[in-house]
Amino acid sequence: MTQATIGSSEFDRDTRVRLRTDGVFDADLPEGWSVGAGLNGGYLLALLGRALGEALERPDPFTITAHYLSGTTPGPAVIRTDVAARRHSTATGSARLLQPDADGNEVERVRVLGTCGDLSALPADVHTTAKPPEIPPWEHCVGAEHSPHDAERMPPIVHRLRLRLDPATLGWAIGEPSGKGEMRAWFALPDGRDHDPLSLLLAVDGLPSVAFELGIDAWVPTVELTAHVRARPAPGPVRVALTTRNVAGGYLEEDAEVWDSEDRLVAQSRQLAKIKPKPSHFRSQ
Amino acid sequence: MTQATIGSSEFDRDTRVRLRTDGVFDADLPEGWSVGAGLNGGYLLALLGRALGEALERPDPFTITAHYLSGTTPGPAVIRTDVAARRHSTATGSARLLQPDADGNEVERVRVLGTCGDLSALPADVHTTAKPPEIPPWEHCVGAEHSPHDAERMPPIVHRLRLRLDPATLGWAIGEPSGKGEMRAWFALPDGRDHDPLSLLLAVDGLPSVAFELGIDAWVPTVELTAHVRARPAPGPVRVALTTRNVAGGYLEEDAEVWDSEDRLVAQSRQLAKIKPKPSHFRSQ
Missing domain, CATH: 2.40.160.210 (Acyl-CoA thioesterase, double hotdog domain)
Known part of the structure; x- marks a missing residue:
């Protein structure tokens, strides 16, 4: 297997979102992220983090919260975003992941609220008091x-x-x-x-x-x-x-x-x- | 000073919200909760937690996240809520705290996302491994x-x-x-x-x-x-x-x-x- 890079990997392909119109994105959720009855919560958080970052025009999720409402299934989905505030270096907004039910009505699967910015623009100071976990090689x-x-x-x-x-x-x-x-x-x-x-x-x-x-x-x-x-x-x-x-x-x-x-x-x-x-x-x- | 009770105290009075119409609440924010340039974040979280609980018809915030967008000032405010999902025992939704600017346009101060339920309905099992903090009397x-x-x-x-x-x-x-x-x-x-x-x-x-x-x-x-x-x-x-x-x-x-x-x-x-x-x-x- 060739070594994949950021932007060209399976994970990037599977979290891709397509802009439909202002603040609305389409996605096709593949089967590969299933665990139990739905798709993995971290995968969905990454998908919504990507859409929110694109809507806010800020690349990185500084802090993002997801509430999981109903089981997400493989297949088509739409993400509707809503900007709360834009500041000099960060912006805040919500995103909702929705899927059609049997009658074509949108059912909400996950709702997120997050603030995004550019991590590479932050100062380099680190005063973390925590220590890394002890784990074998x-x-x-x-x-x-x-x-x-x-x-x-x-x-x-x-x-x-x-x-x-x-x-x-x-x-x-x-x-x-x-x-x-x-x-x-x-x-x-x-x-x-x-x-x-x-x-x-x-x-x-x-x-x-x-x-x-x-x-x-x-x-x-x-x-x-x-x-x-x-x-x-x-x-x-x-x-x-x-x-x-x-x-x-x-x-x-x-x-x-x-x-x-x-x-x-x-x-x-x-x-x-x-x-x-x-x-x-x-x-x- | 007479001992106040839950429901009749200063805190209850200052976090009161009045239903204007479906999902929309009015509030008058008193000066007493100021710290620095705005009102205290915990006070605002309690205010929004109360409004969200009323909108969701669930009394207690199980988990609630607030993003603070701009300084909240004493005076009139409106809270607009949005229900994401209602389940058997819990419900999830958003609430936005807004205040009018000099031109009367609503400016968003705080946005919350939370899941509410009834804590008194939970089972009594406790397996907390954490210990209380050591603090003098x-x-x-x-x-x-x-x-x-x-x-x-x-x-x-x-x-x-x-x-x-x-x-x-x-x-x-x-x-x-x-x-x-x-x-x-x-x-x-x-x-x-x-x-x-x-x-x-x-x-x-x-x-x-x-x-x-x-x-x-x-x-x-x-x-x-x-x-x-x-x-x-x-x-x-x-x-x-x-x-x-x-x-x-x-x-x-x-x-x-x-x-x-x-x-x-x-x-x-x-x-x-x-x-x-x-x-x-x-x-x-």
Whole structure:
């Protein structure tokens, strides 16, 4: 496989939006990003981040929030944007992802609110007090290619991401969750495309849920996810560390930090997810 | 002063909204919540949270995100809401706070996106791994009433909140910031009203910025703030702990946790704030 570049990769092709008229974009959502009943939330966030950035004429999502309303399916979709404010260096607006129902009526799938700007125009000062996660080197972490399960039967999204999970946070996969609210992984794209601010939106929702390592065998659909992209990432895979501090009342909060190859904290996110018991025939016990 | 109750307090009066027509509310914003050039962001979040909850017919903000667009001033305002989705137990929508300019045109001040529901209907399970902040008892913490400065010259909002700061995070006030990205305080309302989900939205943006303890003598206006309210708080003052992990590129992230008198983590928030140098005549050095 030829190494893909930013702009020419599978991820770029699959998040492409076409301007229909002022503030309205068309998109064709491919099947490859399916997970469970719908398309992956990070993929949809990247798609909407791209459309919002184009509508606001600012390249990078500084902070973007998505509320997931109903399951998005492969096929045609329309994105309707609305500008709230334009300032000297940043702009703010909303975007709605809609799909036609059987009668052709538009049903809203996701709504986002975000502020976009140009990360490369920011000053270079860094006073981050956080430290990168401790995670073994890529070659000592575990990918889908090491799984005993049949790759053909895995959700399609497994083939769109190149994930290498820290063995220390992989107990859930063999029925022995650590009981700690932590998940860590290396995250790359399979065609070798380097990361940019948009693919970081994919990274913050691309790992298995941190709930699994707490022994919660349930569906954990995202209600809301907010991501801050703080810098353009250096080339190479990023490290993603998930934690949760608050599992209560049938919901959990999940925080993600994304670190680039130069040890820069390039993105942070927090999501609120609902804990939905699986039907009994889906349980792993 | 008679002890105020939820529904009859200054905070309830000042966040009241009047339904004008379907989805549109009027409000009169009092002067008392001013801080610097505009009204406090937490106060505005509570105001918009109330309007959004009424529009969605769901009492409590589960997760709400605000983007602050331009300075809100005391006086008349209109709130325009838009429902995205109604589900069995929760609903999602947007709200925009607008004020007339000199020509009578509506200028957008704040835009929010949120999902509301009924916290009292959630199951009682709590698996929070976080621990409450270590903070001295109320009587050993420091309030505005202990300040050597003239109370008449403090920003009006000081008199709307009853804050008691942890002396360990108060070095900035005497020109000796700790250098740690931490701020802690007890938080109550001056008329004795207990907290509810809406006043928690005030609490997450009611402390001095965590930037001050890092020695950053600047204005730090909020670009975006997202709050999760996870439970109805027990009576009594709450404890608020602020931290930051990422000060870089002229922005900082600030996280807040709010703990009630029964040691329940009742709210979490994260904001992205811009670091704006003060004009030289404002500097404390």
